[in-house]
Amino acid sequence: SWELRRLGASVKLLTNPTRQQLQLALNEFAEQAGADADNGLIFYFAGNAHTAPSTEGRTTGWIIPKDTPDPGQDWEDLDEYAISSNHIAVLANQIQSRHVLFLLDAPFSADLFQVKPPVLKVVNTESALPVRQFITAGHGDELITGESVFKRYLLQGLRGEADLIHDGVVSASELALFLSNRVPKVTRGQQHPQFGRISDTGGNGGEFIVQMTDRPLSIARLFVNAQPVPDTIRILNIKPRFRQGIELKPGRYHLEVSADGFERAERWINLAAGEDRTETIKLSKLTKLDDAITNSLGMRFVRIRPGSFM
Numbered sequence: 619s620w621e622l623r624r625l626g627a628s629v630k631l632l633t634n635p636t637r638q639q640l641q642l643a644l645n646e647f648a649e650q651a652g653a654d655a656d657n658g659l660i661f662y663f664a665g666n667a668h669t670a671p672s673t674e675g676r677t678t679g680w681i682i683p684k685d686t687p688d689p690g691q692d693w694e695d696l697d698e699y700a701i702s703s704n705h706i707a708v709l710a711n712q713i714q715s716r717h718v719l720f721l722l723d724a725p726f727s728a729d730l731f732q733v734k735p736p737v738l739k740v741v742n743t744e745s746a747l748p749v750r751q752f753i754t755a756g757h758g759d760e761l762i763t764g765e766s767v768f769k770r771y772l773l774q775g776l777r778g779e780a781d782l783i784h785d786g787v788v789s790a791s792e793l794a795l796f797l798s799n800r801v802p803k804v805t806r807g808q809q810h811p812q813f814g815r816i817s818d819t820g821g822n823g824g825e826f827i828v829q830m831t832d833r834p835l836s837i838a839r840l841f842v843n844a845q846p847v848p849d850t851i852r853i854l855n856i857k858p859r860f861r862q863g864i865e866l867k868p869g870r871y872h873l874e875v876s877a878d879g880f881e882r883a884e885r886w887i888n889l890a891a892g893e894d895r896t897e898t899i900k901l902s903k904l905t906k907l908d909d910a911i912t913n914s915l916g917m918r919f920v921r922i923r924p925g926s927f928m
Contacts, residue, residue: 621773622660625828637683637699644701644709652713658826659718664766667724668696669758679703679728679758703728710750710816719790719826720752720816723768725809727758733814736791736798738783739825747824750816751790753797756809765847768811770862771800774841777863778830778894790826804845837865838889841896848877848901854884868893875899 622629628651632643644661651659666682680700687699696702707730710718731752755768762768772793774780780788780796794813801811841862842851851860854872858864868891876882880901889895904923911919 621776625776627660634684636685637701640681640683640701648709648712652715652718655714655716657715657717658828659713659715660721660826661718662721662723664723664769667722667726667758668700669725669727670696676729677727677758679726679731681722681724681726703730706730707816713750716746716748717824717826718750720750721772722752722754723766723772724754725756725758725760725762726754727812730817731812731814732817733812736794736813738789738791738795740783740785741787741789741825741827744823745789745825745827749790749824749826751826752812752814752816753790753794754812755801756811760809762809767801767804767809767847768797771797771804773862774800776828777839779841779896781830786830788828788830793828804843804847836868836891838868838891838893838895839863839865840871840887840889841894842873842875842899843896844875844877844883844899844901846877846880846901848875850874850876873897873899875901877901879904 630643630646632639635643647659647661651657663681668680668682669677671677680696680702682700685699686696697705703726706720710720731754755766756762775788775793775796778788780793782792782795791813794811797811798813801809840853840860842848842860844851852874853860853864853866854874856866856871866889868889870886870888872884872886874882874884880903883899883901885897885899887895887897911921913919
């Protein structure tokens with residue numbers, strides 16, 4: 619929500635909602651924020667999703683609130699407990715705003731969501747036409763666990779890294795292409811973001827656009843791309859907690875990256891004024907305590923981790 623506010627958006631945050639709470643928020647989203655034709659609307663959902671054939675034989679997707687029963691047990695009554703792709707399409711039709719972008723940080727598929735490869739093009743008069751676009755974190759049959767790689771690169775993209783044409787704006791197509799390149803690499807092919815338009819919602823010729831905000835040229839930004847996904851990223855010589863795209867004054871910073879079962883990595887980095895730095899770090903697996911090393915003189919060594927012992 620902080621990142622969207624930085625871009626000038628008015629944000630309503632709903633944490634761990636029930637089906638009723640989510641339904642009320644969606645109605646408000648469509649009827650109030652969506653009543654102005656000049657508004658650009660973003661709906662972001664992070665959580666569980668389910669995909670299955672509906673009674674009509676079409677593939678339907680559902681986003682799952684916290685009070686939904688296990689969809690693997692009884693998905694036939696899922697419409698009573700979850701929000702379906704059909705419902706999202708109806709909602710998209712009700713919205714009067716020209717541009718709407720649905721960001722689903724979940725494995726999600728539905729026949730109403732027409733997947734199309736993103737095409738880069740310069741913003742023009744056609745971009746102002748109405749559009750209902752979506753980007754999902756992966757196919758409906760993909761298993762997504764752990765820290766959200768999708769969200770990590772979504773934030774990087776919205777901070778300007780997805781401005782692939784370098785025209786000062788990030789379009790939904792640019793954002794989708796950026797995510798489609800980054801996320802599968804980091805997840806080693808286990809997650810493939812999907813992009814397209816919602817069918818049966820009228821005009822779909824436009825493009826969702828995010829205008830980049832300028833920042834002082836004296837400020838640098840730091841991103842960290844670590845393999846595997848780290849548990850902790852810290853900058854040891856400053857008090858603020860690290861976040862992707864953290865804005866820092868030019869200078870020297872002591873970076874620490876750690877993940878369970880891997881060697882902690884530390885390095886000093888120098889940031890220049892106005893620099894966007896992506897630091898790539900590959901962590902090494904910890905050596906097992908019983909793994910012995912013998913040197914060229916025949917001396918045998920075993921690893922002892924830091925701590926107290928006898």
